[in-house]
Amino acid sequence: MAYVVLARKYRPRDFREVRGQDHTVRALVNALDFDRLHHAYLFSGTRGVGKTTLARIFANCLNCEEKISSTPCGDCIACEGFQSGNYPDMYEVDAASRTGVDDMRKLLENVHYSPNVGRFKVYLIDEVHMLSTASFNALLKTLEEPPNHVKFIFATTDPKKVPLTVLSRCLQFHLRNIEPTVIKKQLETILTHEDIQFDEASLQLLARSAQGSMRDALSLTDQAVSHGGGSIAIDSVAEMLGTVRTDEVLEILNMLVKGDRCATLAFVNQLSRQAVSFADLLENLQRTIHELALAQITGQADTEQLQPFVGKFSAEWLQVAYQILVVGMRDLKYAPDHKIGFEMTLVRLLDFEPATSNSAEPSSLKNKHTTAVVDSRDSKKEKTELGSNDSKQASKPENVDSETIQTNLKPVQSTRTPNLGDDTQQKSQVSVDNNVDREIALKNPIVSSLIENFDAHIVDIKRS
Numbered sequence: 001m002a003y004v005v006l007a008r009k010y011r012p013r014d015f016r017e018v019r020g021q022d023h024t025v026r027a028l029v030n031a032l033d034f035d036r037l038h039h040a041y042l043f044s045g046t047r048g049v050g051k052t053t054l055a056r057i058f059a060n061c062l063n064c065e066e067k068i069s070s071t072p073c074g075d076c077i078a079c080e081g082f083q084s085g086n087y088p089d090m091y092e093v094d095a096a097s098r099t100g101v102d103d104m105r106k107l108l109e110n111v112h113y114s115p116n117v118g119r120f121k122v123y124l125i126d127e128v129h130m131l132s133t134a135s136f137n138a139l140l141k142t143l144e145e146p147p148n149h150v151k152f153i154f155a156t157t158d159p160k161k162v163p164l165t166v167l168s169r170c171l172q173f174h175l176r177n178i179e180p181t182v183i184k185k186q187l188e189t190i191l192t193h194e195d196i197q198f199d200e201a202s203l204q205l206l207a208r209s210a211q212g213s214m215r216d217a218l219s220l221t222d223q224a225v226s227h228g229g230g231s232i233a234i235d236s237v238a239e240m241l242g243t244v245r246t247d248e249v250l251e252i253l254n255m256l257v258k259g260d261r262c263a264t265l266a267f268v269n270q271l272s273r274q275a276v277s278f279a280d281l282l283e284n285l286q287r288t289i290h291e292l293a294l295a296q297i298t299g300q301a302d303t304e305q306l307q308p309f310v311g312k313f314s315a316e317w318l319q320v321a322y323q324i325l326v327v328g329m330r331d332l333k334y335a336p337d338h339k340i341g342f343e344m345t346l347v348r349l350l351d352f353e354p355a356t357s358n359s360a361e362p363s364s365l366k367n368k369h370t371t372a373v374v375d376s377r378d379s380k381k382e383k384t385e386l387g388s389n390d391s392k393q394a395s396k397p398e399n400v401d402s403e404t405i406q407t408n409l410k411p412v413q414s415t416r417t418p419n420l421g422d423d424t425q426q427k428s429q430v431s432v433d434n435n436v437d438r439e440i441a442l443k444n445p446i447v448s449s450l451i452e453n454f455d456a457h458i459v460d461i462k463r464s
């Protein structure tokens with residue numbers, strides 16, 4: 001037997017099988033069961049949320065030989081006709097390919113004759129917003145005074161383009177994007193029924209990638225099954241979608257904690273070989289940093305995997321990191337390629353090393369950090385000064401006026417709780433480092449560009 005794609009095989013045949021559109025289904029069921037039928041319906045919503053499916057089920061309910069009800073018998077000639085997609089009184093037209101007024105006239109020329117076999121002639125016009133003005137006018141004439149045996153069902157992804165004169169004669173239902181949890185559950189049911197092996201993470205990724213469309217979810221699942229050689233596993237699904245797995249984001253977080261530049265760059269190379277989407281990865285990092293920032297407040301991460309990272313970064317660093325990622329995402333299109341753009345963003349994140357709030361930073365790391373922040377062009381002299389005469393630097397008057405910049409530059413010291421040795425001594429040491437680093441860092445082009453970006457971003461926010 002020929003293989004039937006999942007989206008077709010599991011297309012709902014009655015209202016009970018429809019998922020994620022409860023409010024529309026309820027309204028249609030009530031209309032059918034209490035005989036409160038309108039002569040024209042309009043279903044709007046994005047692709048693959050069930051517009052045509054609902055229209056066909058509704059038409060079937062209207063024409064079941066037993067009676068008009070929300071639960072057609074499924075056995076009569078009419079029901080069988082609808083199930084095989086072959087019912088003589090159902091007229092399906094795709095307005096995208098037949099927009100002209102002649103097409104419309106041809107479609108409607110027999111509208112006044114009684115149905116061939118059924119109770120109603122049902123006209124389903126898909127993508128109705130694509131009709132030409134002349135076509136809409138031709139349609140409007142019939143729509144104003146339709147014969148009793150005629151029902152119109154319009155489907156559209158863009159209801160705003162449908163003329164008001166048409167809209168006002170329809171009962172309108174907006175179909176929602178289907179929740180990922182609903183999609184995931186449906187995939188689970190279908191795959192179990194099909195006896196196909198799967199794991200939770202794959203379904204989650206597939207459900208999220210479908211972006212609210214059940215049809216897309218099922219097509220992706222079909223693709224994943226053939227990609228995985230008959231079963232579904234997260235590695236192959238992630239590879240197929242070119243998307244990022246959670247553990248890749250976690251791996252990057254780990255490297256940020258360690259500040260390991262070489263390992264990070266090697267990891268990016270590895271990701272590049274796996275054809276990972278760097279835009280997706282940046283977006284995922286943004287989400288993760290956002291989650292961590294919230295977890296910092298509540299003390300509890302949304303996901304178990306993220307819990308070990310709570311408290312590993314200072315609140316200030318998370319703010320800077322988020323901003324760096326936003327800017328990195330925005331500038332991705334200006335980068336020679338996405339890998340370069342991503343790499344530069346990661347390097348930037350590494351240049352602002354995260355503060356580990358539960359331990360004092362080892363002095364070796366501190367030196368490394370300072371060296372990294374200093375720009376190579378004017379660094380030599382200052383590095384010597386930094387090494388030789390700390391007290392001289394400390395006695396310099398503080399000439400940095402922006403509070404934001406101060407916190408952003410060195411979140412490492414500002415949040416660290418000195419918990420070892422003599423408190424007073426350590427505090428003064430911290431303040432010395434802060435002053436020195438601020439001055440040096442202000443001369444750094446990365447820092448100044450970041451500050452500019454902050455400003456531009458703030459102006460953007462104010463404008464919008």
Ligand SMILES: [Zn+2]
Nearest residue numbers: 064073076079
């Ligand atoms: Zn029937």
